[in-house]
Amino acid sequence: MLRLPPAYRSYHVFQPRKLSKETLKSLPTHELLQTLGFVRQSQSGLVNWLPMGLRSLTKIENIIRRRMNNDGKAMEVQLSTLSPKSLWETTGRWSNTELFKLKDAKKASYCLTPTCEEDITALMKNYISSYKDLPLLVYQITKKYRDELRPRGGLLRGREFLMKDAYSFATSKEEAIGIFERVNSVYAKIFTDLKIPFLSAWADSGDIGGDLSKEYHYIHPSGEDTLMKCEDCGMSSNVEKCESFPIENGEHLGDVDVQYTLSKDHGTLVCLYYPRGRQLNWNLALESLDHDLDSSIREKSNKDILEIFQESNEDVMFAKVLRVMDCRLNSRSNFPDFPLKQYLKNNFGKIDDVSLVDAIENEVCGSCNEGHLKAFKTIEVGHTFHLGTKYSKLLEAKFTDRENKSSIIEMGCFGIGVSRLLGAIGEITRDERGFRWPTSVAPYTVSVCVAPGNESLSHQIKEQLDMSFEDDVMYSFNDKMGLGARINYSHAIGIPICVIAGPKNWPNVELEIRGNNYGNESWKQEYETAKDTLKWQITGDKHIVPIESLRKVISIIARDL
Structure with a gap:
């Protein structure tokens, strides 16, 4: 460790x-x-x-x-x-554009x-x-x-x-x-x-x-990802894996977009129809067709897909066409023209009532078909x-x-x-005064702030705390910082507990709690039980304790921070 x-x-x-x-x-x-x-x-x-x-x-x-x-x-x-180039060539990932590539003196390639x-x-x-x-x-x-x-x-x-x-x-x-x-x-x-x-x-x-x-x-407005969570069943998934349904099927009366793709053997032209303005979800399309789609061509344009389809079939008139309809569409939706001029209607298949687009907030959860989805950044x-x-x-x-x-x-x-x-x-944790780290991440759990010239108080506090907190207490500040500046700096860097000491109130010290409470506030129960024994007082948001009780009080408070 x-x-x-x-x-x-x-x-x-x-x-x-x-x-x-x-x-x-x-x-x-x-x-x-x-x-x-x-x-x-x-x-x-x-x-x-x-x-x-x-x-x-x-x-x-x-x-x-x-x-x-x-x-x-x-x-x-x-x-x-x-990592040697040969490994990445074997797995087909050497062409990845995010690799840093270099060569050694013998011209061997690595990333x-x-x-x-x-x-x-x-x-x-x-x-x-x-x-x-x-x-x-x-x-x-x-x-x-x-x-x-x-x-x-x-x-x-x-x-x-x-x-x-x-x-x-x-x-x-x-x-x-x-x-x-x-x-x-x-x-x-x-x-x-x-x-x-x-x-x-x-x-x-x-x-x-x-x-x-x-x-x-972590949920936060600045995040680049979007998660969907059902308010009923609690299912959570990212947008790429989330299936949703409209409140009422066939509710979309406007324009319709289509994405063409092909079955794995290129023998079937698959037409994915979905509401214009929504984002086609490739994972849902794959699942609706039992994964019988050629994923290698998913980024190609409709024009390119049609060319591949025509090249793969001697006579497209006799080839198969499968139309997959998003459940938000109905017969009155405004569908685009079909591109092939010659075809046999008997070769057309159709799948209705599947979800093909990214979920949006308030739609019905596809896992339980009951609850509504909530979106989180x-x-x-x-x-x-x-x-x-x-x-x-x-x-x-x-x-x-x-x-x-x-x-x-x-x-x-x-x-x-x-x-x-x-x-x-x-x-996630910062506020107008700086960071508010949990004790698990804070560079120090405790800071000790005394006015310049009172270092002897720091030494006495150190004797109390080092038995429990070892190197997790911050004593060192720039000599040019006064007491107020030291306290502000401690709060800014997010130290959860700040111990403030001065000759006026000694041997009592003051604790300012900077950390958020992430526990069940169990310290309050211990406070009620031990406050008289430890001579522990709370005034507003400050805790006043004698030096001999400092280690015990900090240990109690820190568990929830």
């Missing part, structure tokens, strides 16, 4: 000289992280981590490691940042790893030979690289980022899905430990492959996938099964954006 970096006095070199209320209120989150000394951007999408940010990052890593090791039964590895399905499969197949070696779950926490054309949101979408990526290896699909479910249980614990409310949602696997995936999100911070054999088959990762036959390994992959988490939590 990693410990936090020690709280050296020299940390104050990264503290800002001045902080205005307008700065704290108006700066975008990424700029505020820089102003307060968490990170420093060197180029667009690239940051240098400063001691304050590194402490928060280490706390997140510690939570992930503890859960992955203890609950996930995973083994930690660390792969090379450089900086954006993810490690290729490398981990190539590594682990050296150590897996029998079903007795499986199942396995391995993970790493390392930097990843993606050549984003437009990095934005600071830590939310950078070109270099810290990621926890895990990979599972199993003998069968059933065993792989069992690991998938176990890791999702671990993820729920990780995000609960971080204390920020989260949503998990079924998701589209996208280009990474596989047929089962789940996302983890969210920030994605984690994603889990059941991959199947997409990578293991291409890279020939095999094992000998119980019947002594050679079989392909079933895989899964599981990611958490570690540096992205810090940016997301900062965005």
